[in-house]
Amino acid sequence: MLLVVLILLGAGFAVQILRWIALAVLVLWLLGFLVRRTSESGSRGRW
Template sequence: MVPVLLVLLLAVILFGFGFAVKVLWWLALIVFVIWLLGFLVRGTSATGGRGRWYRW
């Protein structure tokens, strides 16, 4: 009984890890697309040059 529970626990942990990694990949892809779009839609500054779209 204990080995079966250990195998099931290992399967749940590995499934959770795989799901978390997949979610993180999608999140990274979304952030990357937003970052790229920021360069395309940034406005011009008062001096006529291209301004930064972020506030760092």
């Protein structure tokens, strides 16, 4: 039973880390998209 609890806690911790990583990547992508859009004066390029 203790092993199951430890596995669930570890999985929950890993999911939380992955959630924060995904959030950081999303923010960086949005910032890069906005900067690229304003620097190319409206032309989207390859997007």
